[in-house]
Amino acid sequence: MSNADQIQTEITLKVSLGDRSYPIHIGENLIDRQELYQPYIHGKQVFVITNDVVAPLYLDKVLAALSNYETNAFILADGESHKTIETVNSIYTFLLEQRANRSATLIALGGGVVGDICGFAAASYQRGINFIQIPTTLLAQVDSSVGGKTGVNHKLGKNMIGAFYQPQAVLADTLTLNTLDDRQLSSGLAEIIKYGLIRDKPFAHWLDENISNILKREPIALAEAIKRSCENKAQVVAADELERGQRALLNLGHTFGHAIETALNYGSWLHGEAVAAGTYMAALFSNQLGWISSADLDYLENQLKLAKLPTRPPENISAEQFMQLMAVDKKVIDKKLRLVLLKSIGNAIVSDEFDQEKLIHMLETIERIPTNFAPIN
Numbered sequence: 001m002s003n004a005d006q007i008q009t010e011i012t013l014k015v016s017l018g019d020r021s022y023p024i025h026i027g028e029n030l031i032d033r034q035e036l037y038q039p040y041i042h043g044k045q046v047f048v049i050t051n052d053v054v055a056p057l058y059l060d061k062v063l064a065a066l067s068n069y070e071t072n073a074f075i076l077a078d079g080e081s082h083k084t085i086e087t088v089n090s091i092y093t094f095l096l097e098q099r100a101n102r103s104a105t106l107i108a109l110g111g112g113v114v115g116d117i118c119g120f121a122a123a124s125y126q127r128g129i130n131f132i133q134i135p136t137t138l139l140a141q142v143d144s145s146v147g148g149k150t151g152v153n154h155k156l157g158k159n160m161i162g163a164f165y166q167p168q169a170v171l172a173d174t175l176t177l178n179t180l181d182d183r184q185l186s187s188g189l190a191e192i193i194k195y196g197l198i199r200d201k202p203f204a205h206w207l208d209e210n211i212s213n214i215l216k217r218e219p220i221a222l223a224e225a226i227k228r229s230c231e232n233k234a235q236v237v238a239a240d241e242l243e244r245g246q247r248a249l250l251n252l253g254h255t256f257g258h259a260i261e262t263a264l265n266y267g268s269w270l271h272g273e274a275v276a277a278g279t280y281m282a283a284l285f286s287n288q289l290g291w292i293s294s295a296d297l298d299y300l301e302n303q304l305k306l307a308k309l310p311t312r313p314p315e316n317i318s319a320e321q322f323m324q325l326m327a328v329d330k331k332v333i334d335k336k337l338r339l340v341l342l343k344s345i346g347n348a349i350v351s352d353e354f355d356q357e358k359l360i361h362m363l364e365t366i367e368r369i370p371t372n373f374a375p376i377n
């Protein structure tokens with residue numbers, strides 16, 4: 001690679017949160033560079049938390065970069081179904097057996113599942129120890145590794161147990177995405193598209209031209225998409241870390257999407273796929289309320305399709321089931337459902353001012369697609 005390419009594909013951003021501010025490094029070949037870890041590790045002990053899919057791919061590289069420290073790794077079973085308090089407890093046991101002290105550092109090496117679990121373990125072990133995020137999926141690089149939401153699922157609801165706890169640094173090594181399958185890459189695109197829709201129209205237009213390059217894993221397009229996504233997320237988080245207001249906009253499509261994931265038992269649809277269908281549902285409802293135009297609705301549908309994502313909910317989830325599942329959403333206040341809705345491309349609001357009957361009508365009439373919609377790879 002030439003130096004010119006290197007410059008364009010290596011970027012550092014900052015999440016500004018006073019004395020808890022931290023950098024996001026984005027680029028190729030970051031995970032084996034000792035100097036990127038060293039400023040954020042204060043004690044001697046470093047423990048890498050990863051899973052049995054990612055460990056064979058990247059653990060050795062990370063441990064090699066940490067050879068100046070006392071290191072060990074704890075390898076979780078892969079999958080959202082292991083994002084539980086029991087898994088967190090197994091990490092506590094490991095840390096206690098290793099005599100991990102309060103100056104130990106945890107490193108989350110993996111996708112959003114590993115990042116959320118490891119972050120919560122870091123937030124709660126001995127009331128909080130340092131941690132570094134090394135996100136290895138597109139979704140984790142553009143969304144879950146930034147912003148400090150950590151936690152696990154409860155069998156009665158997704159992400160219901162957790163803490164806000166910021167990492168010391170994020171290392172998003174875009175080369176790790178080369179081993180990710182195409183479907184996971186598209187899943188990450190759902191969150192990327194979200195930033196354009198809620199607050200960044202120029203980014204939405206940039207994506208029109210670049211989604212196909214991202215799907216081809218073209219390094220400059222990938223780095224730019226990750227950078228612009230993280231800039232958007234960092235700005236929202238800096239303004240509203242604890243989600244008292246505008247941070248809720250990042251949940252566009254998620255109220256419907258989480259209902260889909262829960263109804264399908266976190267099984268057949270990936271998070272981004274459920275969010276994509278949920279985003280279309282939120283936009284369709286916004287259109288029916290007289291907000292977003294039909295032209296913008298078509299535009300957004302087309303963008304999701306370019307990213308090879310589903311745009312309709314799966315069959316077999318009735319309107320009634322949707323309403324029941326959405327009633328446990330974290331945005332529900334005093335039993336009132338609040339939704340992220342679109343006024344136009346780049347302009348979203350959180351609202352509870354809509355007629356429930358109209359929502360039920362949308363859920364009853366929206367077209368459905370097969371649960372096993374054509375896999376894309």
Ligand SMILES: NC(=O)c1ccc[n+]([C@@H]2O[C@H](COP(=O)([O-])OP(=O)(O)OC[C@H]3O[C@@H](n4cnc5c(N)ncnc54)[C@H](O)[C@@H]3O)[C@@H](O)[C@H]2O)c1
Nearest residue numbers: 053078111112113114136137139140143144149176179180
């Ligand atoms: N904390 C937040 O703000 C936030 C935001 C969005 C999503 N999330 C959470 O993130 C999770 C979804 O994250 P995800 O989509 O990364 O899923 P994931 O962590 O399950 O990763 C997807 C799959 O890819 C594998 N994988 C990871 N990196 C790989 C690589 N480089 N090469 C090959 N395979 C690799 C994983 O082992 C897994 O099988 C959900 O639990 C969701 O709730 C959290």
Ligand SMILES: [Zn+2]
Nearest residue numbers: 191254271275
């Ligand atoms: Zn999401």
